[in-house]
Amino acid sequence: MTEGHDDPAERKMRFLFQLRSRGVTDPRVLASMEKIDRGLFVRGQFADRAYEDTPLPIPCGQTISQPSVVGLMTQSLQPGPRDTVLEIGTGSGYQAAILSGLCRRVYTVDRHRRLVTEAEAIFRQLGLHNITAQVADGSRGLPDQAPFDRILVTAAAEDPPGPLLAQLKIGGIMVVPVGQSDAVQTLIRVTRTETGYDYDELRQVRFVPLVEGLGPT
Numbered sequence: 535m536t537e538g539h540d541d542p543a544e545r546k547m548r549f550l551f552q553l554r555s556r557g558v559t560d561p562r563v564l565a566s567m568e569k570i571d572r573g574l575f576v577r578g579q580f581a582d583r584a585y586e587d588t589p590l591p592i593p594c595g596q597t598i599s600q601p602s603v604v605g606l607m608t609q610s611l612q613p614g615p616r617d618t619v620l621e622i623g624t625g626s627g628y629q630a631a632i633l634s635g636l637c638r639r640v641y642t643v644d645r646h647r648r649l650v651t652e653a654e655a656i657f658r659q660l661g662l663h664n665i666t667a668q669v670a671d672g673s674r675g676l677p678d679q680a681p682f683d684r685i686l687v688t689a690a691a692e693d694p695p696g697p698l699l700a701q702l703k704i705g706g707i708m709v710v711p712v713g714q715s716d717a718v719q720t721l722i723r724v725t726r727t728e729t730g731y732d733y734d735e736l737r738q739v740r741f742v743p744l745v746e747g748l749g750p751t
């Protein structure tokens with residue numbers, strides 16, 4: 535371990551350098567990731583690894599995504615300052631916090647109540663008042679708030695869920711990992727056009743599965 539390893543300014547510089555070297559180049563996304571401290575979203579025995587570019591365990595058997603994947607997904611989503619964004623899979627709340635500074639409003643849902651409650655406490659602590667977190671089965675979307683300019687799914691589905699496609703505005707973009715949960719999945723970007731949907735394959739990823747129904751806690 536080199537001297538100054540725990541210096542927050544240096545740690546942040548290394549964190550941002552890692553993101554850039556893995557293809558996160560959008561200045562707005564980098565600025566948002568510079569502002570939000572990932573260390574707040576990782577607790578317990580893994581807390582000291584919060585600034586590594588690696589996914590880490592969080593409660594309820596879930597994971598906080600790898601920072602470079604958060605960055606790449608966020609820049610593929612191209613959120614605009616006036617956009618309303620739906621995130622499926624609140625998890626630790628980190629991805630929602632990154633989106634918070636890049637759009638007008640974030641709705642984020644998780645099937646585990648404990649994760650929603652803990653993420654909400656961090657959003658309050660950081661003063662991120664444009665995030666609404668709720669317990670819901672995200673495979674059904676959030677019909678009461680639809681349609682959305684952007685939808686980001688942070689759990690893997692076998693196919694893009696129909697209700698989510700239906701809740702996307704025309705011109706809207708959805709980013710979603712698709713594939714079997716025990717294999718490498720493909721991150722795809724779906725753009726809704728006047729007449730249908732365009733699909734782009736972005737990269738290979740690995741996410742926990744999108745599971746139907748609410749969690750036990």
Ligand code: SAH
Pocket residue numbers: 596597598599622623624625626627628629630643644645646649670671672673688689742743744745746747
């Ligand atoms: N975006 C998170 C990481 C998400 S991990 C972060 O930044 O930390 C995937 C999350 O999706 C898990 O918390 C899991 O509980 C949730 N999930 C899986 N299936 C779901 C469903 N049908 N509805 C809502 N959330 C779901």
